[in-house]
Amino acid sequence: MGKRRRKAAISFEAKLIHPSLLNDEEEFPPLQRDNAARQTVQTAMGDQQQVMPEVDPQEEEVEEEEEEEDPARPWQRGKSNVKSRISFLRRSGHLSDLTIAFPGDTRTIKVHRLVLAMSSPVLEAMLNDPLENPNILALPGVPPQAFEWLMDHIYHDEPQLPEVSVAVQVYQLASKYQMDTLSRMCSRFLLEKVNIENFPFVYNTAVFLEDTELLNKCSLVLAPSADQIMSSQDIGVMNGTALTSLLQHPSLSISTETLVYRALITWGRAQLVDPTPESLRQVVGEFLPLVRFKTMTTDEFVEHVIPSMILSNDECITLLKTIKGVAETLPDIASCDISVRRPSREKAAELLNNQGNVTSTFASEAKVSILRNFKTSKPVYISKLLSNTFSSLLPGSVEVKDAEDKTVGTGSWHGMSCYFSQPVRLEPDKTYSLDVSVMELRWVNGYGAFNVQLEESCFTGEALHGRILLHFLEDSPPEDSAPLEDTPTGDD
Known part of the structure; x- marks a missing residue:
């Protein structure tokens, strides 16, 4: 309705402009002519002149959706911008001049040569080459689900990557078709998502690319x-x-x-x-x-x-x-002649071992800081933490927070141990806490200070009373895979 009122007002205003205001340049110089025209319109409209209400963008969107459902109305008239028009072409397949086929799979996708060509130099080159069937582009070895998402990204500018097992395929396609921005987006996504469960998928792609x-x-x-x-x-x-x-x-x-x-x-x-x-x-x-x-x-x-x-x-x-x-x-x-076990990058530090007389606290649900005011002298990645005085019957969640209460890493609590699916990086001389939220738990409600000196780093802070063992990785590239010392086997 807002659009119709505005158009009617504009039409009415145009009819009230006297021809002399449009043609007699000598009588009305440009600036005076404009002012005179504006004054004439306002006078003629009188009390009917009102400020037209702003059209709600959501109202426009609703109108567009309603217009799209009307088959008698030209589809272009319901689209306010290029993006919505391109999205319509993707959804409907309207004006499609090419079909993507996947040998060995019955699925097909209707696309538009122009859209593909302007999105990828590789796809453009493929379309410039003569095709066996001029209306079909066969893509052997390309996973249909990943290519389907790729088309959604090209047409709709889809920003949400799918699950990791498909995202790695999208990453490989983006690299293959030289879609650099999408490649960087996929890499950042996998950096955040890689964990124990999806490691084979991510590592395979990281090596390949x-x-x-x-x-x-x-x-x-x-x-x-x-x-x-x-x-x-x-x-x-x-x-x-x-x-x-x-x-x-x-x-x-x-x-x-x-x-x-x-x-x-x-x-x-x-x-x-x-x-x-x-x-x-x-x-x-x-x-x-x-x-x-x-x-x-x-x-x-x-x-x-x-x-x-x-x-x-x-x-x-x-x-x-x-x-x-x-x-x-x-x-x-x-023929492998190595007789020593594979060396470990993971190190362990006993932060506290206070086994004195302590009193346990029981609760059905609680959030407890196992570590607080924790500092490291060098960058490290913490991977695991064990405590013999904090236990729970049910799994819980773990948050590592900085001094500004910002979460820098998350993990899970099981029994008497904390595990991080992705090791959490801690920066030197910053203060951190490790908070556990669990149900049906027992813990010692008391803290002890620690100052642990290691070969190349130092840990300070406070921990719950008892024995606290921290597993960590130093922030350094892996050394050569040759072991430094023998680890005896069970038969030695």
Whole structure:
């Protein structure tokens, strides 16, 4: 209604302007002519002259939506800007002059050559080349769901990336099609989202695209959580290059080498439709020299390696003799001669160990600061915290906050331990607290001061009475993967 009133007023005003005000330039110079015209209009309208009400933008949007539903009305008249028109073309497929097809999949997408060409130089070049079918562009190997989101981003300027498993595919497509702004958006998104659960997806993409910043963040996630990551069934999504990089990674610190071997078997099965011991051997054979069989105990080897039937009987016997130290020759397929466990980047510091007479407090629900006024002399990433005087029956949430009460990291509390899916960075000489919110808990309502001097850093602050053990990573790139010292195996 607002639009109609405004148009009517403008039309009425135009009719009241005398022709002499428009044509007689000598009688009315420009400025005087404008003033005279304005005065004539105001006089003629008299009491009817009113300030027209502003049109509510939401009202306009509603009108547009209503007009879109009217098939008799030209669709262009219901769109107030270019963005809404382009979005309509995406939703409706109207004026589409190209169909995107995915070989091996029945899904298709109707698009517009102009929109694709102005969004990506690679897509423009593909469209300039002659197509087998001039109306169809086949994209083999491209995941339809990720490409569908890519089209939404191009047409609608969609800012919300999908779940991580699809976002990594979008990142690869953005890189492939040289869509630099979207590539940076995907990288920032994955930097925030990478954790233990989605690590295989993110790491595979980081290696493939050589995203150094994302690789460094993956290294921080891997260091304290290698056991969980190597036990993931999603390890099979990685390609061979990423798997090789992971097995050689200096942050791959695991409790037992059998986890590496079992991860290889999981990865191999994911590559095969109907895996057999023979086909598995062919698929994982090139990676077996990266497994440190000599660090396994004989019990571990017998329990995990022999039943898989990947190695022959002779190869198994030779490796068992090598583990026991009665032979030196290794089979070609398992030629790794390293006999020390993989080194760990994660360090631990006992902040407090006050086991005196203390009184426990019980509550059905509470928020407690386990650490307060915490400071570090050098940048560190905290990955885990254990307390023997703070326990809960149910899982809880953890927040690491700075002096301004801003949350810099979150984690989860289980039993007597705090875990961070993404290690939290703490800056030197800033003050932090670690707050736990849980239900059905017991804790010691008292604090003790600590001042822990380490080789290269110092921690100060206050902690709940009892034993507080902090696990952390130093803010430095991983060293070469060669171990510095021997860690004896169970058979030594």
